[in-house]
Amino acid sequence: MATEHFDVLIVGAGLSGIGGGAHLQERCPDHSFAILEGRDRIGGTWDLFRYPGVRSDSDMYTLGYAFRPWEGAKAIADGPSILQYVRDTATEHGLDAKIRFGHRVKRACWSTPDARWTVEAEHGGLTVLLSCNFLFMCSGYYDYAAGYTPAFPGVARFGGRVAHPQDWTDDIAYEGKRVVVIGSGATAVTLVPEMAKKAAHVTMLQRSPTYVVARPSEDAMANRMRRFLPQRLVYAVTRWKRVLLGMYFFNLCRRDPARAKAMILGGVRAYLGPDYDIDRHFTPRYNPWEQRLCLVPDGDLFRVIKSGRASVVTDRIKSFTEKGLSLESGEELEADVVVTATGLNLQVLGGVELSVDGVAVDLARTLNYKGMMFSGVPNLASAFGYTNASWTLKCDLTCEYVCRLLNHMQRRGLRQCVARNTDPTIAEEPWIDFSSGYVQRTVDKFPKQGSRPPWKLHQNYARDLLLLRFGKVDDGVMTFSSPG
Numbered sequence: 124m125a126t127e128h129f130d131v132l133i134v135g136a137g138l139s140g141i142g143g144g145a146h147l148q149e150r151c152p153d154h155s156f157a158i159l160e161g162r163d164r165i166g167g168t169w170d171l172f173r174y175p176g177v178r179s180d181s182d183m184y185t186l187g188y189a190f191r192p193w194e195g196a197k198a199i200a201d202g203p204s205i206l207q208y209v210r211d212t213a214t215e216h217g218l219d220a221k222i223r224f225g226h227r228v229k230r231a232c233w234s235t236p237d238a239r240w241t242v243e244a245e246h247g248g249l250t251v252l253l254s255c256n257f258l259f260m261c262s263g264y265y266d267y268a269a270g271y272t273p274a275f276p277g278v279a280r281f282g283g284r285v286a287h288p289q290d291w292t293d294d295i296a297y298e299g300k301r302v303v304v305i306g307s308g309a310t311a312v313t314l315v316p317e318m319a320k321k322a323a324h325v326t327m328l329q330r331s332p333t334y335v336v337a338r339p340s341e342d343a344m345a346n347r348m349r350r351f352l353p354q355r356l357v358y359a360v361t362r363w364k365r366v367l368l369g370m371y372f373f374n375l376c377r378r379d380p381a382r383a384k385a386m387i388l389g390g391v392r393a394y395l396g397p398d399y400d401i402d403r404h405f406t407p408r409y410n411p412w413e414q415r416l417c418l419v420p421d422g423d424l425f426r427v428i429k430s431g432r433a434s435v436v437t438d439r440i441k442s443f444t445e446k447g448l449s450l451e452s453g454e455e456l457e458a459d460v461v462v463t464a465t466g467l468n469l470q471v472l473g474g475v476e477l478s479v480d481g482v483a484v485d486l487a488r489t490l491n492y493k494g495m496m497f498s499g500v501p502n503l504a505s506a507f508g509y510t511n512a513s514w515t516l517k518c519d520l521t522c523e524y525v526c527r528l529l530n531h532m533q534r535r536g537l538r539q540c541v542a543r544n545t546d547p548t549i550a551e552e553p554w555i556d557f558s559s560g561y562v563q564r565t566v567d568k569f570p571k572q573g574s575r576p577p578w579k580l581h582q583n584y585a586r587d588l589l590l591l592r593f594g595k596v597d598d599g600v601m602t603f604s605s606p607g
């Protein structure tokens with residue numbers, strides 16, 4: 124089969140893939156590239172998720188691209204506005220024509236003698252082969268095929284509707300109905316106040332609590348500055364303000380967890396009052412930022428609980444019944460609709476099978492280099508965002524670095540780059556140090572990080588900025604060659 128060749132192939136047309144395309148266009152104008160997207164639309168996460176109230180849970184000044192100001196009034200934006208922002212970015216940068224929709228990448232094989240990847244994608248029931256010098260995986264971090272649902276006993280006998288937020292469809296009617304949302308993560312805290320606007324009552328049923336922090340949905344200072352300062356300046360200033368505040372709070376959580384915990388719980392108490400059982404429903408067993416914090420804009424979750432339209436039950440499910448759920452405490456929860464906001468199935472590199480010179484790559488046995496490449500895997504990078512800050516902050520830096528790397532190789536006529544660890548004192552550590560169930564379920568399939576740079580993931584924008592924007596590309600760990 125004839126193969127079409129590109130300098131770079133990007134996999135995924137979500138926030139990261141579109142960002143990757145824009146960066147390539149700007150910084151590597153003479154590199155040919157295409158974007159392979161498994162679905163038929165741009166936007167990834169922001170197109171896939173359609174559940175009521177879907178929104179960001181970090182602010183758009185940092186979830187937006189560094190190169191394209193977010194101009195919306197809301198800092199915590201709704202899903203459709205974010206999707207529009209991604210689409211508009213693609214159009215402005217002329218990327219629509221670069222995207223091959225309906226191309227699901229299944230396999231990528233690196234050949235050292237040819238210094239290229241052969242990429243196998245499924246398209247309309249056929250296998251399409253393409254090749255590239257560099258593969259840039261912007262495929263997100265979870266499986267698009269299905270969300271995570273635990274095996275709940277008795278679910279088949281439940282007379283109502285059960286829905287997972289990842290498969291939301293418009294025919295899921297909940298107006299005037301009793302709704303139970305199972306979960307306590309970002310999706311659950313989004314769904315509860317939104318569904319409570321129409322439902323008879325919404326119960327958030329959680330096995331254990333999560334830290335929930337209320338923040339204004341708008342950045343008043345940014346909106347004021349916009350009246351007399353250029354958008355770009357306001358965006359840049361607000362982005363840095365948000366980055367620094369986020370880093371300060373994350374460090375406070377790590378340095379003085381008791382104080383951070385008291386601050387968060389104080390915030391909850393201010394909304395729910397002294398009589399509410401905050402210990403039971405909003406006080407996790409772990410310290411703040413050992414798992415992702417949940418943000419609720421303008422305290423919408425707390426307001427709806429206070430109003431009585433929603434409530435929280437902290438208990439374990441014994442089984443589904445005909446009418447709802449039976450809990451381990453003996454309580455019965457009646458429901459017409461049960462939403463299983465029980466999470467995602469994490470997936471590495473879009474499920475693509477990789478091989479290098481005929482040997483299958485086991486990513487779990489690789490070390491992650493600078494948070495984007497993998498030891499022993501040549502000419503491949505992946506866009507993977509922060510766990511403690513907005514995804515795009517890291518992806519923007521990753522894209523910048525990939526462009527620097529490509530330009531460095533082009534200038535020196537080099538065709539292959541691969542990170543190799545030759546230091547035996549580097550200890551392996553899990554890639555993500557969250558104790559959350561969704562991380563623990565799959566972390567053994569993920570690459571490892573090392574105990575020191577460039578293998579260490581600091582989850583820190585300022586450090587990464589120095590490393591990725593200004594650090595040497597030829598750092599002694601990345602090895603370059605020109606096979607053949």
Ligand SMILES: Cc1cc2nc3c(=O)[nH]c(=O)nc-3n(C[C@H](O)[C@H](O)[C@H](O)COP(=O)(O)OP(=O)(O)OC[C@H]3O[C@@H](n4cnc5c(N)ncnc54)[C@H](O)[C@@H]3O)c2cc1C
Binds near residue numbers: 472
């Ligand atoms: C509901 C929800 C809310 C979120 N809110 C925030 C937030 O507020 N802040 C934040 O920082 N993060 C948030 N996240 C994380 C979010 O996913 C990222 O911020 C960001 O959207 C990820 O962009 P991405 O392009 O890297 O991945 P995705 O959005 O997942 O896009 C990946 C794209 O790659 C395609 N793809 C995957 N595998 C293949 C393959 N093998 N072949 C071809 N195409 C493939 C997919 O079809 C998809 O279009 C949220 C996630 C969810 C689910």
